[in-house]
């Protein structure tokens with residue numbers, strides 16, 4: 001009756017692993033969200049705005065007060081200047097912005113370069129636009145872009161390149177040199193960029209996040225995408241924003257207004273209040289998450305897994321090659337059932353099965369959960 005436009009897509013691994021964790025009462029370190037509450041002031045502001053009657057459609061591009069707060073944060077934290085009127089769009093989640101940016105730019109037959117492993121929404125968005133995803137792998141242990149391979153993958157049909165730093169699932173953080181290489185490459189080839197920066201504040205051990213917006217050549221050809229869900233620990237609020245130059249923003253909004261039209265009004269009010277009252281709250285996050293990463297990694301010291309502490313994001317990879325040669329998806333399911341800890345197999349983020357044997361664990365969890373999970377993992 002209907003020939004699927006996405007024949008390879010089933011229920012995502014995140015939904016499957018969370019369901020399996022629940023079924024077997026396993027500790028769930030699979031899905032990427034915190035199990036501790038977001039700031040009280042933020043939640044109180046949401047309740048207040050809903051009760052005070054801010055429950056109807058916001059302006060399509062986002063509440064002016066929130067766009068002002070975003071512009072001010074970008075100035076304060078990144079030294080980036082942008083016009084909230086023409087360059088910032090508030091969206092119902094970073095995923096929607098990525099979809100809208102790809103849909104706005106990619107025509108049938110045009111190619112989009114994706115760096116594997118990559119977040120699972122990029123490829124379906126390209127395919128639905130009639131585009132052709134071209135996957136270029138990044139290799140363990142550094143998971144840095146291989147610029148030579150990327151250049152080789154560029155053709156006359158290449159339209160767009162998607163980057164993600166800090167990176168899900170590997171935690172890799174792109175260096176300034178990487179961004180300079182990207183800037184040189186996309187300028188020379190006339191490509192557009194989607195820069196997924198949803199974990200921008202979660203970088204560790206004194207590293208810095210380099211936003212694509214801080215590089216003049218990228219700034220003029222880039223959709224930079226951010227998520228309040230990740231920054232403020234409110235993934236269920238599904239609100240984020242996209243920063244792009246006026247001409248790109250105009251095209252993004254044409255799609256956004258017919259996909260979702262707006263983001264949720266009282267959520268935007270609450271975020272605007274919170275960011276205005278606590279403009280540097282986001283800068284305090286990394287220390288707390290780094291402590292959690294260290295707690296989890298230290299508790300795994302006696303396990304048979306090997307690891308390199310994550311550089312960014314709230315994910316930690318564990319290498320199980322000393323334990324088993326089995327398929328990572330099979331092991332993930334087995335260890336959820338038998339060891340009582342759910343994780344995500346890293347191969348699902350690749351188009352071509354990778355040689356390494358890695359599982360992804362989310363450490364945005366209460367200390368007690370992390371310690372219990374590590375204890376169980378030490379028994380494997």
Ligand SMILES: Cc1ncc(COP(=O)(O)O)c(C=O)c1O
Pocket residue numbers: 032092093094095096119164167168196198226227228229230235238239240
């Ligand atoms: C790399 C990456 N991009 C985008 C998103 C989606 O963000 P949002 O929930 O704001 O749509 C996620 C969520 O896990 C992610 O890991």
